[in-house]
Amino acid sequence: MIEAFTAPERLPKVAIVACNEFSPFHISVPCLVFGSEMLKRRLFEVSIVASEQGPIFSKEGMQIHTTGSLADLSNADIIIVPFWRSYEERPSEALIGALNSAYQSGSTVVGLCLGAYVLAYAGLLDGKRASTHWGLEQDFMQRFPAITMDSNALYVDNDRLITSAGVAAGMDCCLHILRKVYGADIANTVARRMVLQPHREGGQAQFIERPMATSNDQRINQLLDRMRQDLSRSYSLDELANQVAMTRRTFTRKFQQATGLSVGQWLITEKLHHAQSLLEKSDLSVERIAAEVGFQSTSAFRDKFKQQFQVSPSAWRKTFKG
The missing domain is CATH 1.10.10.60 (Homeodomain-like)
Structure with a gap:
């Protein structure tokens, strides 16, 4: 039970990468799951890392105070890219280099929703399975033919590289990581306090909109x-x-x-x-x-x-x- 749980001497370090035009919802998901709010105790050292120079604003004008830079990714156990502002935009070479270096050093790298594009642009997913929002699957497959797209998975965990489908699937993915690190009891407790299912049945196929087939004839x-x-x-x-x-x-x-x-x-x-x-x-x-x-x-x-x-x-x- 959670009451008897003892945290390890060194808390795992989670770095959340924030970019300009960030989505407040997407960035809040890993903060909630890995922060101390749900359990009133620290299970991770959480920091928000700026992916670029200067102040970081959301599209709505919210500003986020980052507590680290790309150089800090080398010390993170888990790196989460919760969002990316445009699937057509290649990330900076500085971000790509930092992610590759951290992965080679043993970090787990996570791309939630469009964050999967950042991992793909970085070449981390080549030859591996991945997931992203169903609405961009065709673009993702055409843009990154070396990656195997799992069209139904809410998230894919593949050799310290984890990607998730869109929006709410980021919660499923983060709970999955929490479960891997601290076990089912802790993950279930956090899920209940977030009023979520600890593990959702099925995949994103059940949410895909189906266009009506038409012909010129x-x-x-x-x-x-x-x-x-x-x-x-x-x-x-x-x-x-x-x-x-x-x-x-x-x-x-x-x-x-x-x-x-x-x-x-x-x-x-x-x-x-x-x-x-x-x-x-x-x-x-x-x-x-x-x-x-x-x-x-x-x-x-x-x-x-x-x-x-x-x-x-x-x-x-x-x-x-x-």
């Missing part, structure tokens, strides 16, 4: 609308091709161009997203929802739903039902 768009209105039935390629007056080969090609998926993959995706809506907005049983969206068995529906969103239908309803 109105016949395809109208067909997609008709299929969405009756997801409970089966469709054959020949039947669908006939409906839009195309050959099977032409239809398959145009459908793939419009949706990025095969007909079978698109149908499964649409069925699961409609099931999400029914779980959130209705009181129908999971069994009834499985039938409504065209699954022949409830077990097959549960398996596909869990595979797609990393949570069960019941857990989805518990999380998102209004």
Whole structure:
């Protein structure tokens, strides 16, 4: 229990890197988790390090008082980059050099949300897995082809290099680090006092916005609308091709161009997203929802739903039902 916990003789040093135009929320997350506020005792030596010269302001005009410089990163056990002002901006060579030097000396380097871009620009993530906000995954993969993007993970811990998805996932990531250093009891206590789950089920796939597929061919768009209105039935390629007056080969090609998926993959995706809506907005049983969206068995529906969103239908309803 936490009451019996004794802190080590030397507290781990956490350095939080702040840049101009910083996000107050992002920088407050590691300060809360690793600071003394939640437990009324010090478990880490926390400092805020300026990534550049001069005063550090947020976009809203808040100024932060930094307690260290890039030279101090060499003494940190854990370095956290909680934010970066632009995914298109390469960090300064001074920051890149300081992060690489600290990592080579044994520091754990963490990039929360867009902070993952700083680690990527520094070359630290080459050949490794990483996570960042789902809205920037495509840009991240194109910009850093040597890095393997984990599109679903809330955070990825890989050889003293830790990256997280966006915003709230930074809390999950920091609690994960706290758990690694001090164990589950301490991490669970901090999570409860922050009114957070100690460990969230599932990944960021459950939060990704799904753009509506469209085509330049109105016949395809109208067909997609008709299929969405009756997801409970089966469709054959020949039947669908006939409906839009195309050959099977032409239809398959145009459908793939419009949706990025095969007909079978698109149908499964649409069925699961409609099931999400029914779980959130209705009181129908999971069994009834499985039938409504065209699954022949409830077990097959549960398996596909869990595979797609990393949570069960019941857990989805518990999380998102209004």
